[in-house]
Amino acid sequence: MNPSLAVIFLTLFSGSGFGLMAIVALVNDFHIDGGLSPLRTVVAVVLALILVTIGMVSSTAHLANPKNAWRAFTRWRTSWLAREGVFAVLFYPVAITYLGWVFFTNKDQDSVALVLGNASAVLALVTIFCQGMIYACLRTIRQWHTPLVPANFYVLGLALGATLLASIRLMLAGPDRTLIGIALSFLLAAAIMKAIYYFWIGRPSGTTLQTATGLSRGKVRLLDQGHTFGTFLTREFSNSITPIAAVRFKVVVYVVGFMIPAGLLALGLYEPLGILAILAPLSAFIGIGVERYLFFVEAQHVVNLYHGRAPASMPMMHPNLRANPTAEQPPRRLVPSYQKR
Amino acid sequence: MRLGLVIDLDTCVGCHACATACKEWNASSITAPLTDYDPYGQEPSGVWFNRVRHYEVGEYPNNKTINFPMSCMHCENAECVTVCPTGASYKRPEDGIVLVDQDKCMGCNYCSWACPYGARELDHESGTMKKCTLCVDRIYDQELPVEERQPACVLACPAHARLFGDLDDAESTVSRTVRDRGGYALMPELNYNPTNQYLPPRVRPAIATNDLARPSLARKVKEWVNRVVER
Amino acid sequence: MAATPKTEDHSKQEIKYSTCYMCACRCGIKVTIEDNQVRFIQGNRNHPINKGVLCAKGSAGIMKQCSPARLHNPLMRKPGTERGAGEFVEISWEEALDMLTKRLEHIRATDPNKLAFFTGRDQMQALSRLWAQQFGTLNWSAHGGFCSVNMAAAGLYTLGFAFWEFGDPDWDRTKYFMLWGVAEDHNSNPMKIGIEKLKSRGGKFVGINPARTGYQAVADEWVPIRPGTDAMLALSMIHVLLSRELFDWDFLIRYTNSAFLVVQSPGEKGDGLIYRDANDQPLVWDLKKEAFVSGMDAESHPALFGEHRTPDGRTVKTVMTLLAERYLDKRFSPEVASEICGIPASTIERLALEMAHVAFKETIEIDVEWTDWAGRKHNKFIGRPVSMHAMRGVSAHSNGFQAARAIHLLQILLGTIDCPGGFRAKAPYPRPVPPPGKPAHHSAPNTPLDANPLGFPKAPEDLVIDAEGRPLRIDKAYSWEAPIANHGLMHMVITNAVNGDPYPIDTLIFFMANMAWNSSMNTANIQDMLRAKGEDGEYKIPFLVVADAFHSETVHFADLVLPDTTYLERYDAISLLDRPISEPDAVCDSIRHPLLELDRNVRPWQEVLIELGARLKLPVFTNEDGTPKYEGYKDFIIRYERYPGVGFLAGWRGKDGSKSLRGEPNPKQWDKYIENQGFFQHHLPMSQRYFRFGNKEYLEFAKEAGFNYTADPIVIELYSESIQRFRLAGLGLYDGPQPKDPVDQERLATYFDPLPDFYEPLEQQRIDKKEYPFFAVNQRPMMMYHSWDSQNAWLRQIIAQNYLYMNRAKGESLGICDEDWVWVESHNGKIRVQVRLIEGCQEDTVWTWNGIGKQSGTWGLKPEAPEATKGFLMNHLISELLPEKQGERRLTNSDPITGQAAWYDLMVKVTKAAPGETGVWPTFSNVMPLPGASPKPDVLRYSTRPEA
């Protein structure tokens, strides 16, 4: 799939914002670290809202006809994308009310605050779920069509949220074991989930060019795709990277996305990091941003089969590599020029 | 009613007539125009509703070439419609045709992700998703002669490799042909239940040659006995 | 739920009928017009050719009409600039025609042959030919010589009709169809309609072709033959049939010259000629009378086999005896053929037997009373439902004439000629074998030629050579180098003119032919020749006029460009006097008429020809008093009569339009055609539809209609006496002109075989096949027409770059991977191109799509268009001359009999390019935009409707 920046930003930022919101509720509900102070709650919720908003705004950049964006809520009965929109939109008033309550009453532990906080968190979690389901519901993309996707979105969003919160705590008030423990557990959970996911997408799928065309007499190969240059379909769906590049990117995900943040947070337990604590979420964002890039670029839409591209089980294989596995060649350029403009 | 196309892989010669006829009709049709990018330049590209791909099956010398036209299958379980957040994509209950309302589409591409058959193409100029309309504006046009109330691609196809009709009606030509020829849908495992069907290449029975005279060495030219035939 | 989308507002639309021009198939089109813009072009359901369907090119006609490659104004090479520099100035039509008239007047008054006028995929040859004949130059022909004259000649010297556009399989009845060397054909849509009909009836379709795409894709059996060996395959199948006595005795005796007796006197004059009586009637041996009788005697009972002694002591054998002696020989056995053609012997045998089975065991009958040539009544037509078609895969080889004859022989032995289910003629064919009419020979100042520039030589006397045996035509057609070059040798014109061999010319007019690019062999060299100057500083071709509608590579080299209209903007007649659109069941012709208003300063070429004709006072175009005879093309078509009652259009003749085929001019003829959706058809009655070479009713009709001069039966010639006469001349055994050059003598003696034989294509005889192991051929892509569809914004999205296709296993064995860049080298040059490995390619063959490569800047494309930067032409590798041989003058790379350009004899080697060597090579300099050229939009949003 085309790793469009708009969609990467959407899922990354709104995911982290929703995750942060959920963590805030969790911390306040269970008085972890004695609960956040109202001030910290306000800071965290404002940050969550900013992140969600960055995500939402960047998503409209993905629309070719944004003037109709307002219609995007109408089909919430069937469309996970509409549902995401609906819940995201519902999230705002609740979260803002929560923010207002805490800000004006300076209470974050009264029942109103708890109800509003939990309501915001629930909406955040539901929105993350919808966001995950946008991808998971697509039978056309094997790498996405799995409960692992919403699960991943959850752990990654929560890991980002928890890392943010933990690092804010580190910066503003020094370490808190429980908060850092939560962040580390979510980072670990995310790393494990991602490992399961990466393992899972390597599995062969049943659909091949042979089954997709119904031509069962022998091996089916593309002779000609019927157009010399790219089309909307190739632009949108044929992105892929070589297996070697994919492995490299995954190393980045693990090192930058999970290990460095975890290491920094752990370090924070022993050494005052001060402003340097910002590096933990920063690194996590970069690493998980790369994860999100991989999430798209490794996703192979079934229509690629018709263009003679690798079966879904080998998402990163370039056709040239199949013909001659030893030759390392740059992927064929299929992106039409209008994309460059 | 379930209107759709039946594509005969036994006779499709891969001429792209259906694809260009479609482009031509739809250039000025209900989702007009179909933008072309860099039409005279380095990487010409554009919006098409129907594309013909070419495959090879088996290995030389037992290989067969298959030409494979694909357009919207007007699926029964049209996920493209289910996922569309705006309601721009819809499936007509009366005949099963799947359409995109150009006035509602926000160009999010989501429906195209949901389509396994590559039937949807975004027009970057209008910012809207476009796709095969099954020539809904031809097939119901009462002002056209009855024989012409057919999709443009079907009318053009020189190899008559495209049939149009109601696949719900068991007695329609399309339904009967699908039954007789073992027509199939693409990627049934995805459960989209496409309306369009493909007819597999026919297998010809061998021609008997054992009813013919045997060669006989004795019959050399000189010994050929003439037959009396009047000029 | 959204409302049902609106349908069309038909009130603003107009529907008009015309004829497509995107290829020579000439389908009927139904054009919907909105605001002087094309809304939709679709097939005309009532049209005899396409019956409503349309191909990709036809459906993309809109993009031709709005192409930025269209010419806008007459152009003159900018004074003081060099030819081919691409600098032009716009001039008026008056200036252009004055300039040309002056030049042509002088030529006509001195030496008319100094004008060479050659036309490409011309659909109005009858007019351009008439014009050239009136001008008085021998140097006219259309594209047939580089296209498929082998098919035309082989058919016309054998059957009286031919593959190409002169015959069709009986699609409604045939049960077995064998297609030889065809990718798309001229008869594109009917072929597709027909194949589907055959397959839906359960008939078998066999494709003989080194490549498996297009039609071959849907073939029930694909026979990957080695290029250039079809004659061997056909003759080997004949071997199988003969060895089992599987041939149609009755057919052979009744309709062919198989029982005619041939004189056997090797080394003597008259050897190999038909034994004739005092009245020049061919003789046969009558089995009942046991005597020689006239072969044209209906009451005779000719012996098909036998050897006899004539009263004057000569040995004579029947044609069939010679044939059996020849082809029963082991060298035609499937085992030997298998080695040559690369097809298993068992396949060759099986195919032959399958056809025999269908011909003889699945015979069909049509109950209709008909009369044969001798007046005998029959109550049914008996059909042998095996049919064939062949085209350039066979014809574009230097052994193509004989290969096509071999295929015809196979058809004849099976009795499948013009019978139900067989291969059927299209009016005005069949014609006598060979047709009457000798090529014009004599040219004189200010005098029309006394004959057509083209004709059908039957003997060396008919050659167009001078007393010394030197060619009289610039292309050397009808000389010893190409004696029956029925369509000329357009591919030699530039080379010969520049070499002044046989003589220099002054003015060269090209109409609709891209001779500076895809229609020439050796393109780069040809471009140099167009720029070549003599020692006097004058161009070797002093004046080049190009009449074209678009900015082609050839336009770039013109001194004068005369811009034509498009097919939607002019009148055209697709005439029976030309290459007609008839169907086996109906005599047909058709027209075009302007559907759109002109928006440029362009004029239909036919109008220009008629005006030039009047300006030059050519008799046909001028009144006695010297005033122009015709107001223009439209008027000319109505009033001109070739013979009394016979004009360009056959429909609605007679003063009131009541006569068909023959009748006085009808002033309302165009209107009648337009009313009838642009075409005319005369359906033949059932009794006239088959065996037309021997069908009395038909033959009389054909005479009346002016197709043939006589109603005599047409005798199919298995054995060609005309060809034998040339062979005798080569052997020095002919009373009449004989070649002096031993090279010619040898070529005549070797290749002019009265019975078809297989020989290795000429170029291949001279090439080291170890060095150049691959055969290299081309195919036409179904959705592109030669060079000209590259301008089409829709079609070029489908294909804008070609590759060299190679057998996958073979490529891998050479270490070549998919999409590698390779060098392809022939004896003539080399190119660097990109490879695709595929299954559907014979192992020893490489192929590419024809005509995709372009010169940068032409065809309204931007300089960086992939056609110029990635596409390529195989033409660079093909030489118009055979590889040099010691002690021999340079010979044309053409069939030694017909002069057909041997495009597909090419042998190449393919080697992997070094790392870093990518991109096509050679590339050509960028051509500048023409003055007044339309802009090339970056985004195209064609629509006759505002955006929905």
Ligand SMILES: Nc1nc2c(c(=O)[nH]1)N[C@H]1C(S)=C(S)[C@@H](COP(=O)(O)OP(=O)(O)OC[C@H]3O[C@@H](n4cnc5c(=O)[nH]c(N)nc54)[C@H](O)[C@@H]3O)O[C@H]1N2
């Ligand atoms: N779409 C389209 N239609 C066209 C044209 C076009 O440019 N585009 N051009 C028109 C013109 S001018 C012409 S002449 C006709 C020609 O129409 P075709 O006869 O179809 O011409 P080619 O494309 O040259 O096809 C030659 C075929 O013969 C095969 N071949 C090559 N060598 C041999 C051989 O030795 N033996 C056998 N058995 N096969 C061989 C090639 O693989 C190829 O498939 O098409 C006309 N129609």
Ligand SMILES: Nc1nc2c(c(=O)[nH]1)N[C@H]1C(S)=C(S)[C@@H](COP(=O)(O)OP(=O)(O)OC[C@H]3O[C@@H](n4cnc5c(=O)[nH]c(N)nc54)[C@H](O)[C@@H]3O)O[C@H]1N2
């Ligand atoms: N390597 C290789 N070369 C080949 C062949 C091959 O198979 N292989 N095939 C050969 C054959 S069979 C043929 S027939 C030739 C094709 O030879 P050509 O006849 O040269 O064909 P095109 O290149 O299609 O077009 C000729 C010109 O006609 C112009 N034209 C188009 N429409 C009009 C019009 O309405 N009016 C006027 N005045 N001009 C118009 C076009 O702009 C173009 O410049 O190519 C030959 N060349």
Ligand code: SF4
């Ligand atoms: S083919 Fe694709 S666009 Fe058409 S109905 Fe099915 S899913 Fe939707």
Ligand code: SF4
């Ligand atoms: S692109 Fe348009 S039609 Fe497709 S899902 Fe988005 S809004 Fe719906």
Ligand code: SF4
């Ligand atoms: S039915 Fe109409 S819109 Fe659909 S592919 Fe055919 S021509 Fe195009």
Ligand code: SF4
């Ligand atoms: S028009 Fe017919 S034969 Fe041609 S590609 Fe389309 S379906 Fe196949």
Ligand code: SF4
């Ligand atoms: S085959 Fe195609 S290009 Fe040729 S005349 Fe017919 S419709 Fe036109």
Ligand SMILES: [Mo]
């Ligand atoms: Mo041709």
